Amino acid sequence: MTEGKQVELLSGADMVVRALADEGVEYIYGYPGGALLHVYDAIFRQDKITHILVRHEQAATHMADGYARSSGKAGVALVTSGPGATNTITGIATAYMDSIPMVVLSGQVPSRFIGTDMFQETDMVGISRPIVKHSFLVKRAEDIPEVIKKAFYIAQTGRPGPVVVDLPKDITDLTKKFPYEYPGKVKIRSYNPPQKGHTGQIRKAVDLLMKARRPIIYAGGGVVLGDASDQLTRLAKQTGVPVTNTLMGLGSYPGTDDQFVGMLGMHGSYTANLAMHHSDLVLAVGVRFDDRVTNSTSKFCPTAKIVHVDIDPASIAKTVPVDVPIVGPVLSVLKEMNDLAVASAGAQDKEALSNWWKQINEWRSGQGGLFPYETAEGIIKPQQVVQALYEVTKNDDAYITTDVGQHQMFAAQHYLFNKPNRWITSGGLGTMGFGLPAAMGVKLHNPDATVACVTGEGSIQMNIQELSTCRQYDLGVKVINLNNQALGMVRQWQTMQYSSRYSHSYMESLPDFKKLVEAYGHVGITVTEAKDLMPAMEEAFSLKDRLVFLDVAVDTNEHVYPMQIKDGSMRDMWLTKTERT
């Protein structure tokens, strides 16, 4: 405590709220209940942070997540004990799988009743243990400021992730007051995220990169999280090496740039997957060699040496052996690589590189672009809707969130992102129901931004109740529903692998979405004819402050291609329903 300064006495509940404010939190998303009544009272009596009342606690976590993905800062959810806490599990797991910083504050029964199966008791620390970066059960009210400081520190540094803080009700008692001071800094002796990569290894990596004849940069979500897009772009530009992105990495390299060969992996471009397969050097940055990228790991990039840069040592050599591992923050490592690359520019074999580009461009033009598809008279293809969305919003620096399914893949393939933190999708967990609340979290913090959620009629119904929250807080997001009247991605697999036995992949008894959103007080537009698509899209975005739900009837039978063939290498793909590599 600074001398001469009046010591402030606060209750536990007031400390929780003050600590959040002192941490710089503007909005929290939550839902009250018995175990949190003290905290909600403290929220009522202050005006530093704004609480957003969701309609389901899962949505609170996705809102926090959407905000985090767009800003790089931890989002905060506040939920009561028992069912409030368990309702956040999907959202926490979603954040965990994609390494998203988040702090979840959960109420708990009073300390002395823990373990007695009291009303609305659940072991939140236990239930969430496998899906958090860390968790705290607060034992003493005096510890609240430090625990909250630590929670944010852990969530936002190193490889980010969700942190749970469980608050027994007695800890937040309004009648007991304690001296409050928010720590400016915390140190945790057992937690020291790497600050810098190993220079010798970085040197080796640059050496390999400069000497490579068929190099490719494979960049992922770690580049977005690590704020390293500029350095990545610089490295690619000065070396002339092609770049592919993972689903999570989209936007870390400009999607409209010619050196970008599209997303890679299961639904990656023919060009990106072939380039990976035939490369002699893969520079993997902020990625984790996920099974949706590598296909069969034993056949992965047979002729390539692999350099892997990641802040998490456990990500390195987890599924694929690596030649040059570099543990460190991608930003500082890429910066060092850039400086070394300048110095050794002469070492590059320009002729080999130009042949490599010739090959890549042949692959690209031979396919007629990165993600070709066929249009048909009288039917709206889902890809056309994403392209219309792109055309209407491409100059707006828009944020695009998605749900999970075919529509997500079409959005990833056809919407071109030139900046990081604009593409917001649940990659690792693949959580249907993520898109709308995530868009809300983004919109709340960026009220003037264009924010759209690309969804499907299946996914949107998993958190549709949040249309009510949007009404309450005037969240003018746009919802683009690629309504194929089917759980399209499931149906696609059933068509391809189960002889079209469509077991429970129909969405029967769909609501009239236009009427539904109107009932919530928003604007609904239904599009069934191709000629109406573009005008409707324009209309939707011209209604700046309104939530507009664009329900577009799209082809039920469309498939996402390319699609890698199970147990194959990266280059083994279906390209259309009848054609494979």
Next chain:
Amino acid sequence: MRRIISVLVENEPGALSRIVGLFAQRNYNIESLTVAPTEDETLSRLTVVTDGKPETIEQITKQLNKLIDVVKLVDLTEGAHIERELMLIKVKAHGALRAEIKRTADIFRGQIVDVTSGVYTVQLTGTGEKLDAFIDAVGESTVLEVVRSGVTGIARGEKVLSL
């Protein structure tokens, strides 16, 4: 490959469950696990014996290191080390068996720590193999109850695992 991993963890509630949970969640083996406070009361020391391919062992140490409560760890099997386990074993001891058990215990440098007219309780320390050998030597049919502590270990020489 059998490995003995020694871990210094914060003496915090929940730390042990995170470690055990990690093994379960990621499908790693635990052959034995011992844990106790250290001379520094803020730390516990945990010794886990596991088994797996080299890649798995590498992941185990990396994933353990990622846990916030884990301060430091060492794979003891990477260097010269001492490995010990404590066993308390209750055996039938009447008639001729009495002298026989006593002799066997002496050979293994065990101590008889409790006696009744028909039962000896023997305390033994050593590697797991030595303890197994003792059980073999007295014969399964004389054994009434066995309790083993699980392995703990320490590096040989000047190497120490501390803050």
